[in-house]
Amino acid sequence: MVSKAMCYHMSSKDGQPASASAFKAAPAVVPITDVPPGARVRHFDELSDRTQQALTTALPSGHLDINPESTNLSRGDVVVFTEYVRIH
Amino acid sequence: MREIAIHINPEYKRRVMSQSYVIVGDGIAGASAAETLREEDPEADITILTDEGEALYNRILIKEFAKGKLPEAPISIHDESWYDDRDVDLELNTLVTNIDPDAHTVTAHDGTEYEYDKLLLAIGGTPTQLPVENSDAEGIHHFWTFQDARNIKEHMEQAENSVVIGAGLLGIDLAAITAAQDVEGKYLMRGKAWWRYALSQDGAEIIHNALRERNVEPVFDSGVDHFEVDDEDRVTTAVDPNGDHYDADFVGIAIGLNFNTEILQGTDIEYDNGVYVDEYMRTNHDDIFAAGDITEFHDLILGERAQNGAWGSAKEQGTIAAKNMVDYGTEEFRWVSSYSITHFDFPFLSFGHPTLGDDHVEAKYSDTEWRRLAIKDGKIVGGVLIGDLSPQTKYKKLMREQVDISGQKDTLVKQDFELEDLEGAAAEQ
Ligand SMILES: Cc1cc2nc3c(=O)[nH]c(=O)nc-3n(C[C@H](O)[C@H](O)[C@H](O)COP(=O)(O)OP(=O)(O)OC[C@H]3O[C@@H](n4cnc5c(N)ncnc54)[C@H](O)[C@@H]3O)c2cc1C
Numbered sequence: 001m002v003s004k005a006m007c008y009h010m011s012s013k014d015g016q017p018a019s020a021s022a023f024k025a026a027p028a029v030v031p032i033t034d035v036p037p038g039a040r041v042r043h044f045d046e047l048s049d050r051t052q053q054a055l056t057t058a059l060p061s062g063h064l065d066i067n068p069e070s071t072n073l074s075r076g077d078v079v080v081f082t083e084y085v086r087i088h
Numbered sequence: 089m090r091e092i093a094i095h096i097n098p099e100y101k102r103r104v105m106s107q108s109y110v111i112v113g114d115g116i117a118g119a120s121a122a123e124t125l126r127e128e129d130p131e132a133d134i135t136i137l138t139d140e141g142e143a144l145y146n147r148i149l150i151k152e153f154a155k156g157k158l159p160e161a162p163i164s165i166h167d168e169s170w171y172d173d174r175d176v177d178l179e180l181n182t183l184v185t186n187i188d189p190d191a192h193t194v195t196a197h198d199g200t201e202y203e204y205d206k207l208l209l210a211i212g213g214t215p216t217q218l219p220v221e222n223s224d225a226e227g228i229h230h231f232w233t234f235q236d237a238r239n240i241k242e243h244m245e246q247a248e249n250s251v252v253i254g255a256g257l258l259g260i261d262l263a264a265i266t267a268a269q270d271v272e273g274k275y276l277m278r279g280k281a282w283w284r285y286a287l288s289q290d291g292a293e294i295i296h297n298a299l300r301e302r303n304v305e306p307v308f309d310s311g312v313d314h315f316e317v318d319d320e321d322r323v324t325t326a327v328d329p330n331g332d333h334y335d336a337d338f339v340g341i342a343i344g345l346n347f348n349t350e351i352l353q354g355t356d357i358e359y360d361n362g363v364y365v366d367e368y369m370r371t372n373h374d375d376i377f378a379a380g381d382i383t384e385f386h387d388l389i390l391g392e393r394a395q396n397g398a399w400g401s402a403k404e405q406g407t408i409a410a411k412n413m414v415d416y417g418t419e420e421f422r423w424v425s426s427y428s429i430t431h432f433d434f435p436f437l438s439f440g441h442p443t444l445g446d447d448h449v450e451a452k453y454s455d456t457e458w459r460r461l462a463i464k465d466g467k468i469v470g471g472v473l474i475g476d477l478s479p480q481t482k483y484k485k486l487m488r489e490q491v492d493i494s495g496q497k498d499t500l501v502k503q504d505f506e507l508e509d510l511e512g513a514a515a516e517q
Contacts, residue, residue, distance in 0.1 A: 041162035043148045044428050045399050049481050056435065056477050078162075080152055082435050 027064040027075055028088045029055060039086070041078045048072060055079060106131040109413060110194060110204035112184045112351075114138035115147065116399055117380025118210035119166060120406035121413075126174045128414040134176045135202060137194070139183035140233060143168055148399045150237035151261040154244065155268035163234065184211075187355050189373050206413045209352075209363055209371075209378040210406060213345030213397075218253065221314035227323040228315065228339040231262060240340065244269040247338035251275075251326040252304070253312055254342035255282045257397075257427060257438075260295070262340030264431035267302035274334045275299060276310040276326065286442040286472055288450055291458045294474050298432040307334070315339065345397070347382050360384060362395050367420040369409035377413050379405035388422045389488060390469055394441060401425040424484045428477075435477050440470030440487050449497035459501055466494035482507050 035041060044052060051073055054066040064087060066073070073079070077087045109125050111118045114136050125134050144166045152158040171178040179196075186195040193201050215230035217223055229240050244250075244265060252262045255277035266273035275282075281292035282299075296306045310332070316325040326334045347362045358364040358372045362384040369377045369385065380402035387394035396402070404423050411418040429436035434456040445462035452458045457475030461468050461483065468487040473480060482505065486493060491510075493500060499509050 035158060035162065037161075039162065041146075041149060041152075041158060043146065043152075043399070044430055045148055045426065046146075049426075049484060052477070053481050080149065080158075081430050082433055084157075 027066075029058040029060075029062060029064055029079075029085045030088055031060060031083050032078065032086045033084070035078050035084065036076075036086075039076055039078045040074070041080065042073070044079060044081045046072065047079070055081065055085075059085065106133055107205045107414075108133040108203060109135070109206050109208065110202050111136045111208040111210060112138075112194065113208075113210035113212060113380070113382075114140065114144050114178065115210060115212050115380060115402065116144065117212070117382075117402040117406035117409075118208065119144040120403045121208050121210060121379055121410040122171075122176050123174070124407045124410035125413065126176065128411060134174075135179065135204075136171070136176060137179045137182045137184055137196065137202065139181065140235075141181050142234060143171065143178060143180070145234050147232075147234075150234050151231075151265060153234075154231075154237040154241045154265045156241065156245070157268065184351055187351055187357070187376075189355055189357065189376060192375065205375065207376045208406075208409055208413065209376065209382060210380045210402075210409075211348040211351070211378075212381045212402075213347040215258075215342065216344045216346050218312060218341050218343060220312055222317050222323065223312075223315060223341070225315055225317045225321050225323040227337055228341060229262075230341055231258060232345075240265060241269075243338055244271060247271045249273070249335050250338040250340065251312075251334050251336035252340045252342075253326070254340075254344070255279070255284065256342065256344075257283070257429070258342035259340075260429060260431065262342055263299060263304045264302075266338075266340070267299070267304050267431075270303075271338065273304040274326075274336070275304050275306045276312060276328055276334065277306060277308055278311045280308045282306065286438060286460070286462075286470075288460065290452045291450065291460055291472060291474060294434070294456055294458055295432075295436075297455070298434075307332075345381070349382075364393070367422070368412040368416060368418075369405055369421060370412060370416065374416075377409045379409040385421060388420060389424065389490060390441060390444070390464070396423075396425040398425045398427045422488070424487050426480070426484075434475045436472070436474050437477050437480060438470070438472045439480065439484055440468070442470035442472050445469050447497075449501050451501035451503075453503050461497075461500055463493070463497070466492045468493060468500075476503075479505050 051071045058064045079085050145164050149163050183197040184194050185197050193203050195201050215232050250266045250271045250273045252275045263275045282295045310328040312326050313329045315323050318324050323339050349359050352359050362382050363378040365378050365383045365385050367386045381397050384393050384395050408421045426439040442462050445464040447463040450460035459473050461471040467490050
């Protein structure tokens with residue numbers, strides 16, 4: 001039988017900002033493989049049309065052309081889309 | 089003793105006395121209504137009754153849990169303190185079995201009666217059972233609640249082979265769970281295409297190929313005639329109407345929803361498939377409202393009754409219903425619903441009512457890029473986008489504003505379509 005071991009833990013550094021200064025830059029969308037414990041996870045369908053548009057434009061790994069404070073996304077959020085992405 | 093009837097002006101009562109609101113259902117429609125009610129009416133008594141054993145969770149993420157990609161924690165949306173903080177009384181494991189609109193009461197399974205000034209029915213639906221032999225055998229799953237997802241995950245982790253039935257948006261979640269859990273799968277469909285009422289063969293083929301790449305084999309012109317079981321009443325095989333046998337120790341069924349209208353029987357609340365509401369989410373009773381999947385609402389964009397089955401729409405309806413419960417006529421429900429599939433490398437989004445319309449236009453751009461728009465009376469009423477979601481907001485705008493796009497179908501499906509490409513009145517958008 002196929003092994004189905006899974007990992008919910010942050011096993012790599014993907015999804016982590018490189019440094020504190022990264023927080024000052026425009027929010028970026030970064031693909032991740034594991035969901036950091038405590039992260040808020042949103043499905044793509046929970047986002048407003050504008051946020052969906054900004055997110056799809058930003059992918060695969062660009063900057064998000066929105067103010068996360070004025071949308072329903074914040075830094076640190078994970079979005080389930082065609083892959084899991086995290087807002088930095 | 090002589091009885092004295094006291095009539096209180098409803099407007100006076102609303103302003104001066106605290107109102108009591110009862111909400112049946114703690115899904116996204118019921119919970120968002122509670123949140124809005126508290127914002128709009130700080131003094132009100134608010135009670136939510138739910139037959140589930142847990143507070144609001146993210147129904148559209150339970151598939152990710154069942155796939156094994158998310159743990160339980162992020163699926164939960166509200167813990168019980170959320171309700172305490174807002175002074176909302178949440179009653180779990182409470183099945184409402186009766187509504188008495190004249191007495192303004194609802195009764196729970198244990199006989200407890202709850203009085204209301206205004207009632208919201210946010211009761212959603214229950215998966216339809218397949219009416220075939222052995223469809224209640226062990227190993228056969230339906231998919232609606234978090235508990236269903238836990239059962240599916242646990243079973244899937246030990247399964248050898250699976251069969252999925254139901255060629256729609258929920259069936260594909262079950263097929264994707266099969267794939268994510270590395271269980272070989274057969275996806276039995278009636279007809280020759282997945283979601284054949286919204287997609288053409290070209291569009292569906294993109295989905296079929298993506299399923300095949302994940303070791304889930306679509307089987308067409310099939311379905312289930314009956315299931316075979318072992319001595320312990322566990323499913324072993326699905327037998328389709330052609331007599332073909334498919335071994336499966338896991339079966340997932342998603343052939344539709346039965347809306348939870350039983351509690352309306354014996355009342356004069358109007359319903360058919362769902363509860364009839366106007367654009368303010370009010371039923372034919374002034375003090376009874378409904379929101380979410382359960383409603384058959386007056387769709388201002390479509391110009392007829394419609395039913396949505398999507399998270400965003402249910403949330404919005406809950407909010408709109410609450411505003412109108414506090415002050416009727418405050419805000420209409422005018423919304424273009426959308427629903428996406430996130431299981432594949434390419435995005436998929438359906439919006440509006442993609443299975444309706446008297447006309448359509450479609451175009452294929454590559455092996456993973458395709459679009460179809462459903463049109464009624466020269467106006468867009470829905471669509472499906474595969475591979476490129478960028479025109480989404482433009483199409484939704486045209487739909488929301490009921491723009492006449494007659495004679496411009498080909499322009500609409502130009503790959504790099506812009507609103508400025510339209511001519512005549514449509515161009516003014
Ligand atoms: C597996 C799955 C995947 C989905 N994926 C997506 C997606 O990707 N995108 C999307 O937009 N939508 C998706 N949906 C649809 C979406 O989840 C629903 O449209 C939405 O949750 C409906 O919310 P609701 O509050 O109207 O109903 P529900 O969430 O069904 O809530 C109704 C609640 O009322 C309770 N209830 C019913 N009758 C009674 C009673 N008599 N007494 C007490 N309580 C009662 C029920 O137990 C339930 O908790 C998905 C649904 C499922 C099941």
